[in-house]
Amino acid sequence: MSTETVLAPGSGGGGEPLRVFIKRHLREYGMLLSLIAIMIFFQFMTNGTLLKPLNLTNLILQNSYIIIMALGMLLVIVAGHIDLSVGSVVGFIGALAAVMMVQFKIHYIPTTIICLAVGGLIGAAQGYWVAFFKIPSFIVTLAGMLVFKGLSLALLAGQSVGPFPPEFQKLSSGFIPDIFGGMALDGSTTVHVTSVLLGIAVPLILIGLNYRNRLNRQKHGVEEEPLLFFVAKNAVIALVVMYLGFLLASYKGLPNVLIVMATLIMLYTFVTMRTTIGRRIYAIGGNEKAAKLSGINTERVTFYTFINMGVLAALAGLIFAARLNTATPKAGVSFELDVIAACFIGGASASGGVGRVTGAVIGAFIMGVMNNGMSIIGVGIDWQQVIKGLVLLAAVFLDVYYKNKA
Amino acid sequence: MTAILEMRGITKTFPGVNALENVNLRVESGEIHALVGENGAGKSTLMKVLSGVYPHGSYSGEIWFQGEERRFTGIADSEKAGIVIIHQELALVPLLSIAENIFLGNEQAKYGVIDWSAVTLRTRDLLRMVGLSESPATLITDIGVGKQQLVEIAKALSKEVKLLILDEPTASLNESDSDALLNLLLEFKKRGISSILISHKLNEISKVADSITVLRDGCTVETLDCRSEPVSEDRIIRGMVGRPLADRYPKRDPKIGEMLFEVKDWNVHHQIHADRLQIKNVSMNVRRGEIVGIAGLMGAGRTEFAMSVFGRSYGRRITGKAFLNGKEIDVSTIRRAVDSGLAYVTEDRKHYGLVLNDTIMHNISLANLGGISRGTVLDDMEELSVANTYRRRLNIRSSSVLQQVVNLSGGNQQKVVLSKWLFSKPEVLILDEPTRGIDVGAKYEIYTIINQLADEGKGVIMISSEMPELLGVCDRIYVMNEGCFVAELPAADASQEKIMRAIMRGREAPADEQAPREKIA
Numbered sequence: 044m045s046t047e048t049v050l051a052p053g054s055g056g057g058g059e060p061l062r063v064f065i066k067r068h069l070r071e072y073g074m075l076l077s078l079i080a081i082m083i084f085f086q087f088m089t090n091g092t093l094l095k096p097l098n099l100t101n102l103i104l105q106n107s108y109i110i111i112m113a114l115g116m117l118l119v120i121v122a123g124h125i126d127l128s129v130g131s132v133v134g135f136i137g138a139l140a141a142v143m144m145v146q147f148k149i150h151y152i153p154t155t156i157i158c159l160a161v162g163g164l165i166g167a168a169q170g171y172w173v174a175f176f177k178i179p180s181f182i183v184t185l186a187g188m189l190v191f192k193g194l195s196l197a198l199l200a201g202q203s204v205g206p207f208p209p210e211f212q213k214l215s216s217g218f219i220p221d222i223f224g225g226m227a228l229d230g231s232t233t234v235h236v237t238s239v240l241l242g243i244a245v246p247l248i249l250i251g252l253n254y255r256n257r258l259n260r261q262k263h264g265v266e267e268e269p270l271l272f273f274v275a276k277n278a279v280i281a282l283v284v285m286y287l288g289f290l291l292a293s294y295k296g297l298p299n300v301l302i303v304m305a306t307l308i309m310l311y312t313f314v315t316m317r318t319t320i321g322r323r324i325y326a327i328g329g330n331e332k333a334a335k336l337s338g339i340n341t342e343r344v345t346f347y348t349f350i351n352m353g354v355l356a357a358l359a360g361l362i363f364a365a366r367l368n369t370a371t372p373k374a375g376v377s378f379e380l381d382v383i384a385a386c387f388i389g390g391a392s393a394s395g396g397v398g399r400v401t402g403a404v405i406g407a408f409i410m411g412v413m414n415n416g417m418s419i420i421g422v423g424i425d426w427q428q429v430i431k432g433l434v435l436l437a438a439v440f441l442d443v444y445y446k447n448k449a
Numbered sequence: 450m451t452a453i454l455e456m457r458g459i460t461k462t463f464p465g466v467n468a469l470e471n472v473n474l475r476v477e478s479g480e481i482h483a484l485v486g487e488n489g490a491g492k493s494t495l496m497k498v499l500s501g502v503y504p505h506g507s508y509s510g511e512i513w514f515q516g517e518e519r520r521f522t523g524i525a526d527s528e529k530a531g532i533v534i535i536h537q538e539l540a541l542v543p544l545l546s547i548a549e550n551i552f553l554g555n556e557q558a559k560y561g562v563i564d565w566s567a568v569t570l571r572t573r574d575l576l577r578m579v580g581l582s583e584s585p586a587t588l589i590t591d592i593g594v595g596k597q598q599l600v601e602i603a604k605a606l607s608k609e610v611k612l613l614i615l616d617e618p619t620a621s622l623n624e625s626d627s628d629a630l631l632n633l634l635l636e637f638k639k640r641g642i643s644s645i646l647i648s649h650k651l652n653e654i655s656k657v658a659d660s661i662t663v664l665r666d667g668c669t670v671e672t673l674d675c676r677s678e679p680v681s682e683d684r685i686i687r688g689m690v691g692r693p694l695a696d697r698y699p700k701r702d703p704k705i706g707e708m709l710f711e712v713k714d715w716n717v718h719h720q721i722h723a724d725r726l727q728i729k730n731v732s733m734n735v736r737r738g739e740i741v742g743i744a745g746l747m748g749a750g751r752t753e754f755a756m757s758v759f760g761r762s763y764g765r766r767i768t769g770k771a772f773l774n775g776k777e778i779d780v781s782t783i784r785r786a787v788d789s790g791l792a793y794v795t796e797d798r799k800h801y802g803l804v805l806n807d808t809i810m811h812n813i814s815l816a817n818l819g820g821i822s823r824g825t826v827l828d829d830m831e832e833l834s835v836a837n838t839y840r841r842r843l844n845i846r847s848s849s850v851l852q853q854v855v856n857l858s859g860g861n862q863q864k865v866v867l868s869k870w871l872f873s874k875p876e877v878l879i880l881d882e883p884t885r886g887i888d889v890g891a892k893y894e895i896y897t898i899i900n901q902l903a904d905e906g907k908g909v910i911m912i913s914s915e916m917p918e919l920l921g922v923c924d925r926i927y928v929m930n931e932g933c934f935v936a937e938l939p940a941a942d943a944s945q946e947k948i949m950r951a952i953m954r955g956r957e958a959p960a961d962e963q964a965p966r967e968k969i970a
Contacts, residue, residue, distance in 0.1 A: 265833060317827050318826055319822050319825045322814075325804075326811075326815055329805070330805065333802055333803055334815070335762070335783065336783060336795060336801050336802070337783075338760070338786075338816055339815075396807070
């Protein structure tokens with residue numbers, strides 16, 4: 044029985060009324076709206092502390108490693124798997140980096156390269172069993188979680204190792220250099236000019252790309268986003284990005300890690316939406332047998348998603364270690380839960396085939412803003428956990444609810 | 450005659466669609482009532498209304514069952530009244546036994562403790578009634594689809610069924626299993642159990658049905674009485690499509706060219722039991738512009754043969770050679786088989802053919818992502834125009850190529866799978882049951898596409914369990930039985946009898962694996 048709603052024919056001439064369009068796409072933007080609502084709520088509850096330049100910088104530093112891992116986890120989840128070991132890998136790589144740099148005095152550049160390679164190897168070692176021997180990823184990575192937790196304990200001999208060379212700490216605590224020099228705004232505050240310029244340029248470039256894309260789609264008669272909506276959406280996003288950029292610039296500028304993170308987010312958005320490997324991962328998660336019979340080497344693609352996860356977990360491990368300026372046996376404990384929660388809050392499906400990079404990033408920020416906001420207003424760590432758990436359940440429930448209703 | 454069931458003026462709407470409009474259905478006590486109509490005509494929706502899947506209040510109209518008006522709130526409610534529906538996709542738990550499945554949800558238990566001897570005894574009785582000689586302890590996964598269907602019926606009987614609804618019960622059965630099932634329905638009729646039979650196989654309907662209700666576009670078209678005089682298949686088709694379908698198979702002038710694809714001495718061992726030889730020394734060929742059929746019963750090894758040729762996607766220890774245009778080709782992986790010019794359209798499109806929750810567009814491009822990308826970067830506008838081309842060419846009925854395939858009817862889903870493989874630009878297409886579970890009108894369209902492919906000079910290999918279809922479409926037919934090709938018939942000389950005879954003869958003397966193939970010229 045054909046019960047599907049009939050899409051408006053893409054005539055390119057505006058198509059359907061704005062109201063209908065917004066209603067139909069509410070789910071798509073629902074998570075973004077929730078994030079904004081949560082931010083407004085905490086901005087109000089914390090008397091404006093949330094969006095103070097210092098706190099905003101902290102918010103980014105605190106969540107960067109979760110977001111970076113969420114990018115890899117999203118691919119793993121879309122492919123129909125899960126990786127429980129990432130928290131332990133963060134700890135292990137941090138320990139490895141500490142031992143190499145602090146105890147063996149190896150320069151930070153070769154250390155970084157080796158650590159990323161080791162992360163890839165860890166991903167390969169786990170992906171091998173999942174992809175080629177069809178052992179459930181839950182079990183393989185549960186084993187990995189124990190193994191790497193144990194190995195980081197062994198590496199550190201149960202002790203904390205630090206501090207790291209200052210250049211390495213810059214990975215987390217550094218800010219991009221201001222090539223134009225600071226500019227005094229009103230005597231007391233100076234503004235980081237490079238950051239301001241970047242904060243203006245990036246959204247303008249994105250608008251340009253979006254507009255070109257829209258023209259292209261119109262030419263092929265598939266544009267269905269009303270012009271008003273397009274303008275409003277781009278304007279709001281650009282203004283928000285510029286405002287946040289300005290806030291950051293009035294503290295110390297854009298953190299290095301923000302640049303790394305933003306680059307990776309754009310890269311992975313591109314990979315998932317526009318490349319053959321991305322398409323193959325979605326197909327495998329959607330129906331592995333059909334993907335295989337379409338000539339896709341499903342084993343190899345699955346294997347690659349785990350290698351990718353390993354490398355990103357290693358990068359997160361380095362950033363986290365640099366942030367703490369020490370490697371401890373406790374580093375990374377239960378990170379995997381935050382990462383997985385970010386993906387599911389962002390709309391990924393546990394059965395695979397569905398999920399977006401932007402969704403996972405928004406999911407991670409929802410968790411991050413709540414952590415940060417609740418800490419500022421003094422909610423205890425105990426109740427924070429309870430509330431975060433309920434938010435995860437509520438987000439997934441809403442997703443399922445709207446899917447059934449559609 | 451009294452009516453056991455009367456559905457009066459049933460109207461059911463989904464947002465934007467009138468699925469059923471003022472439908473009337475009257476089933477007499479103790480009759481077999483066939484319900485026919487094209488896919489999307491509303492048969493399944495009507496049965497969901499009847500069985501309470503769509504509870505009272507979500508539709509308008511009345512349901513009278515055994516003389517009183519019923520307002521079912523759910524499946525459990527309608528089952529209590531004695532209405533049991535058996536779905537096309539069986540609802541059995543593979544790793545539980547026959548007995549456990551029959552009494553699932555209806556356990557023979559006291560205070561929650563199952564009385565196993567009662568279960569076994571009752572299961573034996575039920576299995577005897579449906580003519581199935583298996584132990585109650587046998588696991589469902591160990592018996593074939595035909596027997597599983599019988600278990601479903603036994604399960605229905607265990608619930609004191611008064612009206613049995615079968616949705617496409619023979620869609621995945623071979624001829625002898627289908628016959629057994631239909632005879633069982635006749636047996637039930639004698640005992641006063643009425644049935645509603647939904648089927649696309651019109652020959653079966655004319656064999657057993659007492660009356661036929663035809664649905665079209667959500668309305669009752671007519672109810673035909675078969676008791677007074679037999680109703681011809683053409684008559685039924687006319688009711689279903691609203692016009693006489695002059696010919697069920699499109700005409701075609703075969704222009705058969707040089708040798709295109711050959712398989713020689715193909716041997717395949719069983720996927721799991723690697724020491725069991727499943728395909729035995731098969732050789733075959735297809736010429737340019739030729740449509741070659743492979744006939745055989747369920748389990749003859751046709752799908753296994755086709756999949757083993759298509760990049761070893763089935764089987765182990767495969768030996769043999771494949772040639773395209775006289776040159777040996779490498780078909781050792783699916784990618785290589787595709788690159789060599791093969792395409793295989795699966796018999797099970799939902800599980801092996803489509804990514805159901807993805808769009809038509811993404812499904813069409815899946816087997817040839819290279820064709821819509823530069824390097825590894827996809828060109829979405831190119832992809833869109835490719836998808837639109839095939840949507841037009843194969844007449845895929847949908848709102849746009851961005852629609853999810855899960856929402857399409859069976860025939861349109863099949864066209865998406867075909868589009869996917871056409872876009873991979875093959876030389877040879879292997880079509881495995883290309884018209885399974887799709888309606889008469891869509892079948893005609895699929896045959897037309899197949900003919901076009903042959904006219905373009907491609908070679909088509911078509912596997913089908915429907916012999917009239919093979920006879921109507923193919924130029925040459927191989928007959929397969931128990932892993933061997935036992936006969937090769939030019940379509941002009943072939944008939945259902947000749948094919949059946951070849952199969953049966955193969956059955957009697959299977960000892961010699963290298964039996965010379967019979968040529969009937």
